[in-house]
Amino acid sequence: DVKVTQSSRYLVKRTGEKVFLECVQDMDHENMFWYRQDPGLGLRLIYFSYDVKMKEKGDIPEGYSVSREKKERFSLILESASTNQTSMYLCASSAYLSVSYEQYFGPGTRLTVT
Amino acid sequence: GIQVEQSPPDLILQEGANSTLRCNFSDSVNNLQWFHQNPWGQLINLFYIPSGTKQNGRLSATTVATERYSLLYISSSQTTDSGVYFCAVGSGGSNYKLTFGKGTLLTVNP
Numbered sequence: 001d002v003k004v005t006q007s008s009r010y011l012v013k014r015t016g017e018k019v020f021l022e023c024v025q026d027m028d029h030e031n032m033f034w035y036r037q038d039p040g041l042g043l044r045l046i047y048f049s050y051d052v053k054m055k056e057k058g059d060i061p062e063g064y065s066v067s068r069e070k071k072e073r074f075s076l077i078l079e080s081a082s083t084n085q086t087s088m089y090l091c092a093s094s095a096y097l098s099v100s101y102e103q104y105f106g107p108g109t110r111l112t113v114t
Numbered sequence: 115g116i117q118v119e120q121s122p123p124d125l126i127l128q129e130g131a132n133s134t135l136r137c138n139f140s141d142s143v144n145n146l147q148w149f150h151q152n153p154w155g156q157l158i159n160l161f162y163i164p165s166g167t168k169q170n171g172r173l174s175a176t177t178v179a180t181e182r183y184s185l186l187y188i189s190s191s192q193t194t195d196s197g198v199y200f201c202a203v204g205s206g207g208s209n210y211k212l213t214f215g216k217g218t219l220l221t222v223n224p
Binding site for chain 1: 144145147149154155156157159162200202204210211212214215216217
């Protein structure tokens with residue numbers, strides 16, 4: 001079974017703090033994704049990566065950056081957390097150029113910025 | 115970008131009832147997935163179904179790509195089926211990126 005893990009289920013941070021959210025997948029997938037989920041707005045793509053050190057902006061990249069130094073690990077960074085970044089963050093992975101582009105999700109991190 | 119609409123937004127059932135959830139999309143797709151989000155927020159993969167029909171136990175799904183819709187059928191519903199069901203699609207050269215619908219909130223009462 002594909003397994004995607006995220007470093008924390010719940011996280012509380014102060015405004016202005018630098019926040020790291022970590023995601024690890026064990027299926028040797030090329031693609032990795034970060035989404036946020038908010039009531040009424042659904043899931044929106046923040047960033048994705050299609051290879052080590054490669055990244056592309058999603059629909060709402062402002063206020064975020066990402067890092068992918070190893071194939072299995074994809075980090076989301078909030079340089080200076082703000083209250084409007086309080087949200088549920090979901091990581092996903094998928095294979096590239098295969099017969100299936102199926103994405104698999106981690107359990108999510110509920111981040112609260114106070 | 116591609117638009118994804120799910121209906122109904124909310125659905126309340128008695129245990130044992132059947133239901134059909136619908137997903138309409140605005141462009142051709144080569145990736146379509148159905149997910150169930152459990153009360154803890156985890157997205158569980160139900161079907162990868164860009165076209166055709168699949169069945170898994172009490173759940174089945176059909177995608178008619180030429181008419182731009184997909185249906186998720188739940189038969190003999192159970193209280194554990196409660197949660198939000200999402201349809202997500204990928205299209206064109208960005209088929210590895212998913213665009214999500216707003217979801218259907220299903221409540222199954224005992």
